[in-house]
Amino acid sequence: MKAQVVLSFLLTLLQSLCGFQGTSFSVFFNHLRSTNDEIVVGRYDEDIILPCSFENEPDVVIHWKNQDNYNVHSYYKGRDHLENQDPKFTNRTSLFYSKIQNGNASLYFRRLSLLDEGIYICYVGTAARQSTKKVVLKVGAFLTPAMKYEKRNTSSFLVCSVLSVYPRPHITWKADSAFVPGSITEETGYLGPFYVSSTLNITGSNSSYECVIKNPLLKQTWTGQWTQAGDLCKRQSEYVSLSCQGIRNFSLQNEDFIVTWSRMKSEISSILGCYMSSSQIPVINEPRFSWNKELQNQNDFSMTLTDLHLSDSGEYLCNISSRKYTLLTVHSLHIEPSQGKSSWIIPALVALGVWAVILTLIVNFRHRWRRYPVYGENRNIY
Numbered sequence: 001m002k003a004q005v006v007l008s009f010l011l012t013l014l015q016s017l018c019g020f021q022g023t024s025f026s027v028f029f030n031h032l033r034s035t036n037d038e039i040v041v042g043r044y045d046e047d048i049i050l051p052c053s054f055e056n057e058p059d060v061v062i063h064w065k066n067q068d069n070y071n072v073h074s075y076y077k078g079r080d081h082l083e084n085q086d087p088k089f090t091n092r093t094s095l096f097y098s099k100i101q102n103g104n105a106s107l108y109f110r111r112l113s114l115l116d117e118g119i120y121i122c123y124v125g126t127a128a129r130q131s132t133k134k135v136v137l138k139v140g141a142f143l144t145p146a147m148k149y150e151k152r153n154t155s156s157f158l159v160c161s162v163l164s165v166y167p168r169p170h171i172t173w174k175a176d177s178a179f180v181p182g183s184i185t186e187e188t189g190y191l192g193p194f195y196v197s198s199t200l201n202i203t204g205s206n207s208s209y210e211c212v213i214k215n216p217l218l219k220q221t222w223t224g225q226w227t228q229a230g231d232l233c234k235r236q237s238e239y240v241s242l243s244c245q246g247i248r249n250f251s252l253q254n255e256d257f258i259v260t261w262s263r264m265k266s267e268i269s270s271i272l273g274c275y276m277s278s279s280q281i282p283v284i285n286e287p288r289f290s291w292n293k294e295l296q297n298q299n300d301f302s303m304t305l306t307d308l309h310l311s312d313s314g315e316y317l318c319n320i321s322s323r324k325y326t327l328l329t330v331h332s333l334h335i336e337p338s339q340g341k342s343s344w345i346i347p348a349l350v351a352l353g354v355w356a357v358i359l360t361l362i363v364n365f366r367h368r369w370r371r372y373p374v375y376g377e378n379r380n381i382y
């Protein structure tokens with residue numbers, strides 16, 4: 001331990017003397033990384049604490065430096081000395097001032113960026129002893145994963161994407177529980193988090209698809225599921241009941257989630273109703289729409305649409321989403337004009353009746369018109 005401390009100290013000294021910075025030194029430091037270095041994983045744009053403690057004594061000097069020997073934070077004579085702080089740390093660091101007297105030299109580090117990844121050295125000196133400690137900081141990102149369902153002409157496909165992710169995530173697809181490769185993956189991002197998206201065509205007889213996005217560093221997983229629930233054919237003015245259920249694996253109780261029912265017609269979708277578990281208030285946008293069950297503490301978000309119109313034909317999408325997943329259930333609904341007495345027999349009968357009356361009138365009229373003169377003629381003749 002002592003040897004390591006001395007070595008670190010010598011290196012710091014050497015570095016400041018030679019003024020060398022950058023890669024060669026960080027390579028050097030990476031070699032020095034030992035198993036008992038503390039590894040801290042932070043999240044992009046969030047705050048983190050880099051831990052460091054010492055045996056408390058008065059008149060403490062605390063220096064936090066990074067692997068390139070840039071000054072991150074300095075504290076001595078009972079206060080901060082940030083004159084030599086590297087500008088990239090301005091306003092982003094502080095110590096737990098009330099805890100320093102208890103031997104706490106931890107650094108509070110705000111708004112992490114990916115460039116903050118690296119090794120941080122905490123140097124603590126008192127009259128009696130000196131100590132250094134290394135903290136390895138890793139930064140991960142995983143923001144707004146999503147699954148989109150799109151239709152173009154006759155082909156439909158699914159897109160799973162993450163707006164902001166680091167390091168590169170693993171994306172896997174399943175079609176009816178068999179692993180399949182996702183077709184296209186686009187990636188952008190320079191020195192920043194990646195944007196990653198993967199597309200899969202919906203083909204063949206598969207009725208369900210799943211994509212799983214994993215961030216190995218943050219040990220975070222997101223799942224998107226798409227299920228074709230079926231094709232239904234109904235007649236005008238009837239009603240339809242469409243099912244939508246959460247999956248037992250995804251425990252809805254512990255997570256806030258949103259359920260939306262929408263109708264997709266020629267690439268335009270309109271929301272019929274939605275429910276947020278946090279507010280527990282169901283919202284209805286279409287008067288003919290109703291939820292089938294009480295929604296509180298339920299896993300069943302089935303709905304009924306009454307008094308069907310011809311224009312209700314289309315796809316119905318139930319979307320249950322939380323931070324960890326999106327479950328999409330799709331129903332295809334086709335509405336036909338209603339058949340039976342009410343629709344065409346009565347109008348046909350009425351039309352027939354009208355025709356009958358008109359015909360009778362015409363016949364009668366022509367009959368009389370022809371008869372009178374004939375009768376007259378006859379009378380004149382005879």
Ligand SMILES: *[C@@H]1O[C@H](CO)[C@@H](O)[C@H](O)[C@H]1NC(C)=O
Pocket residue numbers: 049051052053096099104105106
């Ligand atoms: C220092 O204090 C902060 C705030 O109470 C705490 O979160 C942190 O864990 C402490 N660090 C150590 C090394 O004790």
Ligand SMILES: *[C@@H]1O[C@H](CO)[C@@H](O)[C@H](O)[C@H]1NC(C)=O
Pocket residue numbers: 090091
């Ligand atoms: C740091 O904070 C001070 C005071 O809030 C502000 O005036 C200054 O612009 C900030 N500097 C940076 C680099 O954000």
Ligand SMILES: *[C@@H]1O[C@H](CO)[C@@H](O)[C@H](O)[C@H]1NC(C)=O
Pocket residue numbers: 146147148149258260319320321326328
């Ligand atoms: C599902 O709902 C979530 C949360 O409201 C939303 O962010 C997402 O875009 C929706 N997905 C689809 C395919 O509609």
Ligand SMILES: *[C@@H]1O[C@H](CO)[C@@H](O)[C@H](O)[C@H]1NC(C)=O
Pocket residue numbers: 152153
């Ligand atoms: C849809 O089909 C038409 C004609 O078949 C074609 O011109 C058009 O490019 C297609 N659109 C897409 C988005 O594939």
Ligand SMILES: *[C@@H]1O[C@H](CO)[C@@H](O)[C@H](O)[C@H]1NC(C)=O
Pocket residue numbers: 155183201
């Ligand atoms: C998916 O479908 C589009 C057209 O709809 C096609 O251009 C593309 O090659 C298909 N991808 C795969 C992997 O089949």
Ligand SMILES: *[C@@H]1O[C@H](CO)[C@@H](O)[C@H](O)[C@H]1NC(C)=O
Pocket residue numbers: 175180200201202203204205206
């Ligand atoms: C879907 O199912 C068909 C069989 O009907 C199969 O050939 C195809 O590879 C499956 N995979 C995908 C990604 O649709």
Ligand SMILES: *[C@@H]1O[C@H](CO)[C@@H](O)[C@H](O)[C@H]1NC(C)=O
Pocket residue numbers: 249
């Ligand atoms: C649900 O849980 C079972 C067993 O616990 C597991 O085999 C299955 O893969 C899980 N499904 C999902 C979608 O996580």
